[in-house]
Amino acid sequence: xxxxxxxxxxxxxxxxxxxxxxxxxxxxxxxxxxxxxxxxxxxxxxxxxxxxxxxxxxxxxxxxxxxxxxxxxxxxxxxxxxxxxxxxxxxxxxxxxxxxxxxxxxxxxxxxxxxxxxxxxxxxxxxxxxxxxxxxxxxxxxxxxxxxxxxxxxxxxxxxxxxxxxxxxxxxxxxxxxxxxxxxxxxxxxxxxxxxxxxxxxxxxxxxxxxxxxxxxxxxxxxxxxxxxxxxxxxxxxxxxxxxxxxxxxxxxxxxxxxxxxxxxxxxxxxxxxxxxxxxxxxxxxxxxxxxxxxxxxxxxxxxxxxxxxxxxxxxxxxxxxxxxxxxxxxxxxxxxxxxxxxxxxxxxxxxxxxxxxxxxxxxxxxxxxxxxxxxxxxxxxxxxxxxxxxxxxxxxxxxxxxxxxxxxxxxxxxxxxxxxxxxxxxxxxxxxxxxxxxxxxxxxxxxxxxxxxxxxxxxxxxxxxxxxxxxxxxxxxxxxxxxxxxxxxxxxxxxxxxxxxx
DNA sequence: ATGTAC
Numbered sequence: 001x002x003x004x005x006x007x008x009x010x011x012x013x014x015x016x017x018x019x020x021x022x023x024x025x026x027x028x029x030x031x032x033x034x035x036x037x038x039x040x041x042x043x044x045x046x047x048x049x050x051x052x053x054x055x056x057x058x059x060x061x062x063x064x065x066x067x068x069x070x071x072x073x074x075x076x077x078x079x080x081x082x083x084x085x086x087x088x089x090x091x092x093x094x095x096x097x098x099x100x101x102x103x104x105x106x107x108x109x110x111x112x113x114x115x116x117x118x119x120x121x122x123x124x125x126x127x128x129x130x131x132x133x134x135x136x137x138x139x140x141x142x143x144x145x146x147x148x149x150x151x152x153x154x155x156x157x158x159x160x161x162x163x164x165x166x167x168x169x170x171x172x173x174x175x176x177x178x179x180x181x182x183x184x185x186x187x188x189x190x191x192x193x194x195x196x197x198x199x200x201x202x203x204x205x206x207x208x209x210x211x212x213x214x215x216x217x218x219x220x221x222x223x224x225x226x227x228x229x230x231x232x233x234x235x236x237x238x239x240x241x242x243x244x245x246x247x248x249x250x251x252x253x254x255x256x257x258x259x260x261x262x263x264x265x266x267x268x269x270x271x272x273x274x275x276x277x278x279x280x281x282x283x284x285x286x287x288x289x290x291x292x293x294x295x296x297x298x299x300x301x302x303x304x305x306x307x308x309x310x311x312x313x314x315x316x317x318x319x320x321x322x323x324x325x326x327x328x329x330x331x332x333x334x335x336x337x338x339x340x341x342x343x344x345x346x347x348x349x350x351x352x353x354x355x356x357x358x359x360x361x362x363x364x365x366x367x368x369x370x371x372x373x374x375x376x377x378x379x380x381x382x383x384x385x386x387x388x389x390x391x392x393x394x395x396x397x398x399x400x401x402x403x404x405x406x407x408x409x410x411x412x413x414x415x416x417x418x419x420x421x422x423x424x425x426x427x428x429x430x431x432x433x434x435x436x437x438x439x440x441x442x443x444x445x446x447x448x449x450x451x452x453x454x455x456x457x458x459x460x461x462x463x464x465x466x467x468x469x470x471x472x473x474x475x476x477x478x479x480x481x482x483x484x485x486x487x488x489x490x491x492x493x494x495x496x497x498x499x500x501x502x503x
Numbered sequence: 504a505t506g507t508a509c
Contacts (some may be wrong), residue, residue: 044508100504101505102504102505106504138506138507140506197506206504206505207504207505207507208504208507209504209505210508243504244504245504245505246505246506248504248505250504250505253505336504433507
């Protein structure tokens with residue numbers, strides 16, 4: 001530990017080394033909290049309750065090694081967005097607030113073989129066609145509208161259901177975590193109310209920060225990995241960012257209420273009721289895990305249906321088959337999930353995972369790794385990285401704001417040691433949605449993006465554009481720089497928006 | 504994020 005400290009209005013962070021800051025363990029904390037950030041990012045992170053929240057999470061039973069806040073961290077419901085918490089799956093707990101309301105919110109990137117020059121001049125036609133054919137905005141309306149029986153199948157089988165029903169090809173499954181089907185999904189643990197909310201939202205973007213964006217690749221930082229990912233300069237790609245809509249939201253809410261009713265004792269030990277957690281091994285922990293896994297499958301199907309519909313829109317606009325445009329899924333990442341994973345951790349004299357200073361040996365342990373606004377970033381060679389990318393590391397997709405651009409990274413070789421195999425998930429908000437609406441006017445933001453950057457934005461609501469104005473976000477270049485410098489997610493390529501549709 | 508609160 002260096003002697004450098006950072007004073008964040010009452011919370012003192014000690015610098016472990018460059019970009020690694022620690023809030024030491026004290027009182028009822030079960031581990032230290034760590035923040036991975038530059039000083040410039042820390043100046044922004046300290047402005048809301050992020051640091052207090054990441055410290056609070058260390059009170060969760062079974063918190064292993066340390067709680068981690070990513071460089072894009074900001075305040076969330078109980079657990080900060082940009083937070084990673086690895087909790088002992090045998091003696092710890094699982095916490096819906098540490099997954100997030102939007103279960104399996106995530107992003108997927110689809111390649112094409114089109115170049116920016118081939119698309120230029122057709123931006124408006126394309127953005128109109130996408131907007132007309134991809135359901136977006138609050139409430140109902142999806143690519144598929146079905147009964148609860150179909151929802152049950154989607155919850156159980158994920159993208160395998162989409163394949164059987166003509167909304168996917170085999171190759172799509174091979175380029176998604178868990179091949180688009182999470183094991184341990186239990187549709188019976190998802191409430192009727194959640195299924196009712198989901199049944200007419202299958203294949204819909206939703207609102208808020210969710211979007212579909214046509215982008216062009218502007219930079220390749222690593223030619224070897226870029227080639228493995230099928231990316232080159234000037235190539236057109238499509239990025240889809242959305243989650244599990246009302247179904248995931250309802251599921252989170254259902255289980256938060258159940259935990260409050262059944263595990264008040266544990267809740268009383270926690271500094272924030274929003275961290276409500278079910279003890280590992282309890283019926284409720286098993287039920288939530290089954291329901292969450294089912295909602296994860298629903299979100300994967302959601303992104304799959306939007307992607308497949310996008311292929312059909314491109315076919316009409318460019319008058320060619322999608323196969324001839326090589327519209328293939330590069331990868332799909334989930335950035336709001338918990339998952340049972342095996343990690344090598346320090347174990348104390350009682351055989352349980354402990355923080356580094358107390359460890360007597362290192363052993364493999366099964367953990368509930370909570371990634372809320374954080375992306376899995378497994379390095380080269382990890383058995384869970386799909387075959388196509390096993391030699392280079394998993395693709396990590398980081399959306400920036402509408403005007404800033406986006407990154408593709410690959411899982412870095414330090415991620416397993418530093419972050420339980422994780423990195424950032426985006427630029428991270430700088431201000432609340434309410435504040436954003438006071439500072440920006442949607443129409444002005446749209447005009448500016450089109451006139452100055454040739455970015456064509458079409459949205460259901462002007463308020464949403466204001467809430468998502470580029471000025472509302474942290475600097476994604478700085479977030480990614482920190483990830484790259486730490487070796488948890490390495491820069492591969494950068495993309496820039498061409499057309500954007502949103503709710 | 505979200506039938507923007509139950």
